Amino acid sequence: MLKxxxxxxxxxxxxxxxxxxxLQIKCPRCGTLNHARATSPERSPESDMTAARAAPHSSLQ
Known part of the structure; x- marks a missing residue:
């Protein structure tokens, strides 16, 4: 099942x-670095997901 x-x-x-x-993905819309990881490798990642987000990254141009 996809989540x-x-x-x-x-x-x-x-x-x-x-x-x-x-899983770590940078949002193309706002630039936030989104990070999620399973709390335990023996458990199902979909049910035990913890998510954290970092501050948006500014472009250096």
Whole structure:
């Protein structure tokens, strides 16, 4: 079963994931670095996901 992974700042859909141990995606809309990881490798990542977000990254141009 796939689960939606959305940006923690702007809620844009970033991915649909089925299973992972660690996932890190930068949002193309707002620049927030979204990070999620399974709390335990023996458990289902979909049910034990912890999410954290970092501050948006500014472009250096």
């Amino acid at each position: 939606d992974f959305r940006c923690g700042t702007c809620t844009r859909l970033l991915a649909r994931v089925g299973g992972f141990t660690e």
